[in-house]
Each structure stands twice: as C-alpha cells, then as structure tokens.
Amino acid sequence: MALIRHPKDFWSGVIFTAMGAFAVIYGSKYTLGTAARMGPGYFPRILGILMIVLGLILVLRAFKLEGDRIPPWKWKPTLFVLGSVVLFGSIVKFLGMAISTVILIVLASAGSHEFRPKEAVISGVLLAALAVGVFIVGLSLQLPIWPGQG
Amino acid sequence: MDLLSHLAVGFGVAFTPINLLHALIGCLLGTLIGVLPGIGPVATIAMLLPTTYALQPVSALIMLAGIYYGAQYGGSTTAILVNMPGETSSVVTTLDGHKMALKGQAGQALAIAAIGSFFAGTIATMFVAAFSPPLSALALKFGPAEYFSLMVLGLIGSVVLAHGSLLKAIAMIVLGLLMGIVGTDVNSGVARFDFGVPELSDGIGIVGVAMGLFGFAEIIVNLESTEKREIVSKKVKGFLLSWDQIKKAAPAILRGTGIGSVLGILPGGGAMLSSFAAYAVEKKISKTPHEFGRGAIQGVAGPESANNAGAQTSFIPLLTLGIPENAVMAMMVGAMTIHNIQPGPQVITSNPGLFWGLIASMWIGNAMLVILNLPLIGIWIRLLRVPYRLLYPAILLFCSIGVYTVNNTSWDVMMTAVFGLIGVLFYKLEMEPAPLLLGFVLGPMMEENLRRALLLSRGDPTVFLTRPISLGLLIAAVLLVLLIALPNVKKKREEAFQEET
Numbered sequence: 001m002a003l004i005r006h007p008k009d010f011w012s013g014v015i016f017t018a019m020g021a022f023a024v025i026y027g028s029k030y031t032l033g034t035a036a037r038m039g040p041g042y043f044p045r046i047l048g049i050l051m052i053v054l055g056l057i058l059v060l061r062a063f064k065l066e067g068d069r070i071p072p073w074k075w076k077p078t079l080f081v082l083g084s085v086v087l088f089g090s091i092v093k094f095l096g097m098a099i100s101t102v103i104l105i106v107l108a109s110a111g112s113h114e115f116r117p118k119e120a121v122i123s124g125v126l127l128a129a130l131a132v133g134v135f136i137v138g139l140s141l142q143l144p145i146w147p148g149q150g
Numbered sequence: 151m152d153l154l155s156h157l158a159v160g161f162g163v164a165f166t167p168i169n170l171l172h173a174l175i176g177c178l179l180g181t182l183i184g185v186l187p188g189i190g191p192v193a194t195i196a197m198l199l200p201t202t203y204a205l206q207p208v209s210a211l212i213m214l215a216g217i218y219y220g221a222q223y224g225g226s227t228t229a230i231l232v233n234m235p236g237e238t239s240s241v242v243t244t245l246d247g248h249k250m251a252l253k254g255q256a257g258q259a260l261a262i263a264a265i266g267s268f269f270a271g272t273i274a275t276m277f278v279a280a281f282s283p284p285l286s287a288l289a290l291k292f293g294p295a296e297y298f299s300l301m302v303l304g305l306i307g308s309v310v311l312a313h314g315s316l317l318k319a320i321a322m323i324v325l326g327l328l329m330g331i332v333g334t335d336v337n338s339g340v341a342r343f344d345f346g347v348p349e350l351s352d353g354i355g356i357v358g359v360a361m362g363l364f365g366f367a368e369i370i371v372n373l374e375s376t377e378k379r380e381i382v383s384k385k386v387k388g389f390l391l392s393w394d395q396i397k398k399a400a401p402a403i404l405r406g407t408g409i410g411s412v413l414g415i416l417p418g419g420g421a422m423l424s425s426f427a428a429y430a431v432e433k434k435i436s437k438t439p440h441e442f443g444r445g446a447i448q449g450v451a452g453p454e455s456a457n458n459a460g461a462q463t464s465f466i467p468l469l470t471l472g473i474p475e476n477a478v479m480a481m482m483v484g485a486m487t488i489h490n491i492q493p494g495p496q497v498i499t500s501n502p503g504l505f506w507g508l509i510a511s512m513w514i515g516n517a518m519l520v521i522l523n524l525p526l527i528g529i530w531i532r533l534l535r536v537p538y539r540l541l542y543p544a545i546l547l548f549c550s551i552g553v554y555t556v557n558n559t560s561w562d563v564m565m566t567a568v569f570g571l572i573g574v575l576f577y578k579l580e581m582e583p584a585p586l587l588l589g590f591v592l593g594p595m596m597e598e599n600l601r602r603a604l605l606l607s608r609g610d611p612t613v614f615l616t617r618p619i620s621l622g623l624l625i626a627a628v629l630l631v632l633l634i635a636l637p638n639v640k641k642k643r644e645e646a647f648q649e650e651t
Contacts, residue, residue: 009315012579016321023328023343030340036609040335040342043597047328054321061317070578077373078574081366081546082567088550089563101547108543113376115539123540127547135551139201142558 006067013058020051080111096144097136101128157279160506164514169209169507173515176213180220181523184237185228185530188372188538189545191221191237192587193365195481196357197552199488207489208504212511214485218478219271219461219512222421223519226263226454227530231256239421239457242429246442246449253445257388260527262399262447264520266455270407271516274462277411278469278509282498285470289495294602295613299623301596304473306627307417309585310634319585326586329354330593337601349561356484357553358562359590362569363576363583364477365549369542370574389524399451402432406452410459415466420476424460425453462512469505470495474591477584483591 004010023044033039084107092100105124109115135141163169183194195214202210225237230247243263250259292300309319332343333353344350391399409431410424432452433442442449465482467473472494474480486493491501498505549566556562576583607613614620 008579009318012318012321012581015579016325019325019328026343030342031338034609035604035611036607038337038597038601038604040338040340043331043600044328044342047324047331051321051324051328054317054324058317058321073574073578074374077370078571081370081373081542082570084543085366085546085550085570086564086567088547089554089560089567092554093560104547104550105543108546109539112373112539112542114537119540120543123543127544131547131551135555141551141555143554 004062006062006065007070008067009058009065010062011070013055013060013062016051016055016058018055020048020053020055023048023051077111081108084108084111092143094147096146096149097132098128098145099147101131152283153279156283156502156506157510159502160279160508160510161514163208163503163507164212164510168206169212169511170514172205172209172213173216173511174518176216177220177223177515177519177522179213180217180222181224181227181519181526181530182533183217184221184224184226184240185533186224186541187228187234188368188542190364190368191218192360192477192481193368193549194221195478195485196360196365197549199357199481199485200552200555202485203488207486207491207501208507210485210489211482211504211508212515214482215465215508215512216515218421219458219515220519222454222458222461223264223267223523224530226267226450226457227260227523227527228534230259230263230450231531232534237421239425239461240454241422242425242453243450245429246444246446249443249445250447250450255388255445258391258395258447259450260524261389261391262395262403262451263454264523266399266403266406266451267458268516268520269403270410270455270459271462272513273407274411274414274459275509275513275516277459277463278466278512279506281415281466282470282505282509285466286495286498289471292495292619293617294599294606295617295620296623298596298599298603299614299620299627300471301473301592301599303623303627303630304417304467304471304475305585305588305592306630308475308588309582310630314580314582316631316634318580319582322581322583322585323589326589327593327596328589329359329586330590331597336594336598349557349559354590355556355562355565356481356487356591357556358565359569360477360481360484360587361549361553362566362571363573363587365545366566366570367573367577367583369545370570371577372538373542395447399447402448402451403455405431406455407459409452410456411463413456414460414463417467417473417475419460420464420478421457421461425457428452428456458516465508465512468493469497469508472497472595474588477587480587480591487591 027041027044027048030041031039032041032045084104088100088104102124105127106120109120132145136143136145179194183189183191194217221237222239225235225240226243229235229240229243230251233244233248235241235244247259305323309316309323332350334341334351341351406428409428413419413424413427429449429452432448433439436442436448464475464479467475468479468482474483483493491497550563553562553566573583603613614624
C-alpha cells in the first residue's frame with residue numbers, strides 16, 4: 001500500500017468515479033436534448049461528468065497526500081443490526097407486531113459485545129407491549145398485532 | 151407595526167391546543183434525544199416524519215422544529231453532567247460545564263445554560279420574524295438563473311463551513327443531487343435510474359436515506375467500539391446563581407446570542423458552528439482566560455446561548471429561500487414536501503398561518519423547555535443510566551416501525567438497511583453524509599431552475615454570468631472555495647475543527 005498514501009481518499013475517489021461513470025453510461029439511454037430544451041438525460045450527464053472529475057482528482061491526490069489507514073470493518077454489528085431490521089420488515093405483516101418486535105430486539109441485541117440473552121428477551125417483550133400500545137392502539141397503524149390477522 | 155400583527159397571527163395559530171401539544175411533544179422528544187447519545191435530530195425527524203402524515207402541516211412542522219431546538223437543551227444537560235455531549239453543538243459546553251459540575255456547581259451550570267438558551271431563543275425568534283419578510287420579498291424577484299446560482303452558493307457554503315475534506319464534500323453534494331433526481335422526470339415523464347423497479351419511479355425516499363445514513367450507520371459504528379460509558383450518580387441541586395455569576399454570564403449570553411443569530415443564517419451554519427465560535431470569542435476577550443477549561447461560567451453561557459440562537463435562525467434561509475443549510479433543515483424540506491408545501495419565498499404569502507405559526511411556536515417551545523427542563527432533570531439523568539445495549543435495539547425498533555409506515559411495505563425498510571450499509575462505508579472512508587442529504591433534497595429544484603434559466607436564455611449558458619445578481623452569487627461561491635484553499639485559512643480551519651474531534 002506504499003503507493004497509495006491516502007487510502008480513504010483513494011477509495012472514495014474510486015467510488016465517485018465509478019458512480020459518475022455509471023450515471024453517464026446508464027443515463028445515456030435518456031434523451032439528452034439541447035441546452036435550451038433540456039431532456040431527461042441532460043442534468044444527470046452534467047452531474048456524472050462532474051463526479052468523474054472530482055473522483056479522479058481524489059484518486060490522483062491520494063498518491064501524493066498522506067492519510068490514515070481505513071479502519072477495519074467488524075462484521076458482527078453490521079450483520080445483526082441490519083439483519084434484524086430487514087427481517088422485521090419482511091415478517092411484520094405476517095407474524096404481527098408483537099412477535100416481530102421480540103425477534104428484532106433479541107437479534108439486534110446479539111450484535112453487541114455485551115449481549116445478555118435473558119435481558120434482551122425481557123426488553124423485547126416490554127417493547128413489544130409498548131409498540132403495540134403506541135403504534136397500533138394509539139396511532140392506529142394498519143398492522144396486525146398477532147399472526148394471521150393481516 | 152407589521153411585525154406585531156404578523157406575530158399576532160402566529161401566536162393565534164401556535165396557541166391552539168393541538169399545536170401547543172405538538173410543540174410540547176417535539177420539545178420533549180428533542181430533549182430526550184439530546185440527552186441520549188447515539189441518536190440525533192436528523193434520524194429522529196426521519197423516524198417521526200411518517201407519523202405526521204395525518205397531521206395539519208403546521209402541527210407537523212411545529213413538532214419537528216421542536217425536536218431540533220429541544221435537542222440543544224438536552225445536549226447541554228449531558229454535556230454538563232456526564233462530560234459527554236449529547237449533540238455536536240454542545241461539545242464545547244463539556245469544557246467548562248462539566249468542570250463546574252465537578253466543583254459542585256452543576257445546578258448553576260444547568261441554570262445558566264437554560265436561561266441563556268431561553269434569552270437567545272427569544273431574541274432569535276424576533277430576528278427570524280424581522281428578517282424573513284424582506285428576504286422573501288427579495289427572493290421573490292429572483293428568476294431561475296438567480297435561483298440556480300443561489301443554490302450553488304448555498305451548497306458550496308454549507309461544505310466550506312463544515313469540517314473534513316472540501317473536495318470530498320463537494321463530490322458528496324453531487325452524488326446527493328444525482329440521487330435526488332432518481333425517479334420520474336416531471337417534464338418528460340421518463341423514469342430515470344429506476345432499474346425497472348416500480349418503487350424507484352417515485353424516487354428515493356428521504357426517510358430511508360436519512361435514517362440509514364444518520365441513524366443505522368451511527369448505531370453500527372457505536373457498536374464497533376467497545377468503550378464503556380461512565381455513569382452519573384451525582385445529585386443536582388442549587389440552581390440559584392450568585393450575583394457575581396450573573397454579572398459574568400450576562401454579557402456572555404448577549405454576545406452568544408448575537409454570534410449565534412448571525413452564524414445561524416449562513417449556509418452550513420446552525421447550532422454547532424455558533425457554539426464553537428461563541429466559545430472562542432469568550433475565551434479571547436476574557437480578562438481571565440486561564441479560567442476557561444476550569445469551570446468558567448462564561449464558557450457555558452456563551453456557547454449555550456449561541457447554539458440555541460443558531461438553531462433558530464437557521465430556519466431563515468429555509469423559510470425565505472427554500473434552501474436548507476444543514477442536514478436538519480434538509481429534513482424540514484422533506485417534511486414540507488410531504489405535506490405538499492413547496493419551500494420557498496412564496497410560503498410567507500401563500501401560507502401566512504403556517505409561517506408565522508411556526509415562528510411563534512419556537513418562542514413558546516423555548517418557554518416550555520426552560521420551564522420543563524430544570525424540574526425534569528432527575529428523569530433525564532435516570533434515562534442516562536440506561537445502558538446502550540438496551541437503548542440501541544429500542545431505537546432500531548422505532549426506526550423500523552417509522553420507516554415501514556411510510557408506504558406500509560417492506561421496500562422502504564430494505565432501502566433504509568442499504569443506506570445503513572452505505573453509511574458505515576461512508577464513515578470508514580470519512581465521507582460526510584450531511585452534504586449528500588442537502589444535495590439530495592435540492593436535486594429536483596436545481597435541475598428545474600437550470601432548465602428554466604437555459605430555456606429563457608435559449609440555451610445560452612452565459613445567462614448565469616450576465617445577470618448581475620446571479621454573477622454576484624457565483625463569484626461569492628468561487629471566492630469561498632478559493633478562500634478555503636488559501637494555505638493560511640486552511641490551517642486555521644483545520645485547527646478550529648480539531649477541538650471538535
């Protein structure tokens with residue numbers, strides 16, 4: 001990595017360049033139009049080119065500027081936090097608010113290094129009661145409380 | 151006495167029971183999230199946005215605004231008591247506020263923060279009321295070219311005053327603009343960048359973007375660190391200030407209010423910048439600078455007044471020009487759009503009740519906060535003792551329910567999770583999400599004004615340079631960039647943001 005002296009800038013530059021290039025290439029199927037009569041492809045094209053330029057400057061600069069290394073990515077919190085949310089979103093309609101809430105709380109809690117299973121279950125049950133009370137009874141959201149009510 | 155009659159209209163709206171209730175809810179929630187670390191006003195507003203669908207627009211905006219300035223009060227409480235800023239705008243309050251608490255003056259520190267905030271809030275409300283009408287009148291004269299240039303200046307300004315790499319921040323704006331125009335183009339009816347997904351033809355939802363980037367990502371990043379939080383058990387008593395303390399604090403409150411009111415209006419300004427600037431000023435003009443960092447009451451009074459004033463006046467560009475200057479204001483744009491209000495200079499004339507009602511509610515909200523905050527401090531401290539391992543799953547739950555209810559489908563939840571993942575990546579690469587959010591809400595407006603300006607000029611791009619106001623705005627934008635690139639200023643800017651991190 002001696003060549004890339006500013007990895008954070010380098011990789012963000014790569015991302016910007018790629019996104020810009022994508023916008024230009026994928027956006028080429030939209031009519032460009034003329035300046036006086038801008039088509040749907042006009043503004044995205046400008047933005048895409050701008051992003052490629054900015055991205056490339058970042059990439060090139062990263063060979064000269066000095067910068068910190070990218071911190072390591074611990075997979076566990078990401079997996080549990082986002083996993084619990086995605087699962088909740090997929091099951092709440094079928095299993096209802098009560099059970100889905102307990103599942104979300106326990107699964108999300110497992111992402112912490114201080115995970116205590118018993119405590120997480122208790123907290124899940126209490127929050128399920130709160131969520132049902134506030135959102136379904138109080139704010140009358142259109143969501144089932146128990147399975148089979150949707 | 152136009153101002154008085156306008157304010158009378160506003161108080162008429164704000165003093166209805168339903169709006170008082172929503173101001174109260176907003177302030178309490180704001181204080182709550184201000185006290186709690188790990189969730190800020192952007193994610194909270196995103197979370198609550200869907201629940202405001204059924205409300206009158208004015209009630210919704212009153213509540214959401216209350217969250218922002220309520221958070222300033224809450225943030226100072228934790229800064230003083232636990233040496234941990236609940237919000238970035240109270241970072242400097244930890245320096246002297248917590249030292250006061252260690253000297254047994256926690257009560258006085260909290261009292262001066264509350265009094266300063268209330269005084270600043272009152273003055274800033276007047277400021278908003280006085281400056282908004284002339285500014286919107288001016289903005290109404292703007293054509294599309296001027297508007298486009300104004301947006302360029304606003305966006306550039308917002309990143310110049312923010313911290314981090316300028317180049318990256320500008321690229322983030324552009325990425326945000328690009329994300330903002332995903333969906334059906336209003337002119338041609340073509341669905342852009344929808345990848346054949348029907349949900350995307352309505353565009354990317356602001357709730358998911360904000361909650362993912364600001365809410366989920368922050369939780370994940372917090373969980374990666376294994377530091378333990380310290381827990382307070384100190385009793386807080388003695389709110390009474392001595393005459394000597396009042397004499398020291400009063401001028402600091404006045405200066406803080408002035409600094410905050412002015413800096414709040416600038417693009418990229420708002421609560422955080424104001425508090426930093428106020429602290430620096432207090433330290434510089436003090437005859438006893440060595441007391442700073444050791445519990446100087448001016449070090450609490452100045453920044454706390456400034457952050458509240460700044461939070462309030464940052465509504466001016468939003469309400470008069472329709473241009474958000476920080477991420478919270480971008481969320482307010484989202485809220486207004488959801489309620490079919492196009493933010494801009496026309497709001498004041500087309501929706502006077504909403505406009506003046508919102509302004510009046512800020513003063514009422516500040517009064518509520520000062521009355522409620524001191525007696526409720528015991529409750530906030532108890533909440534602080536709740537460990538993070540119990541707190542974050544609950545935050546996740548409320549976020550998930552909030553985002554699910556946007557359309558009652560799992561789609562928005564998935565999008566939020568994706569933006570959560572992107573948010574963590576942004577964090578690792580030090581890419582600031584706030585400029586992206588600003589670009590995101592301004593994308594469609596910017597494209598529309600560019601299109602109209604070029605249509606009127608028959609495709610001549612020099613229209614931005616030949617119209618004097620537009621030219622002036624663009625020159626200001628370029629000057630800002632050049633200024634920041636100067637080696638001297640660059641160093642100063644880095645120093646200024648050093649304390650923050």
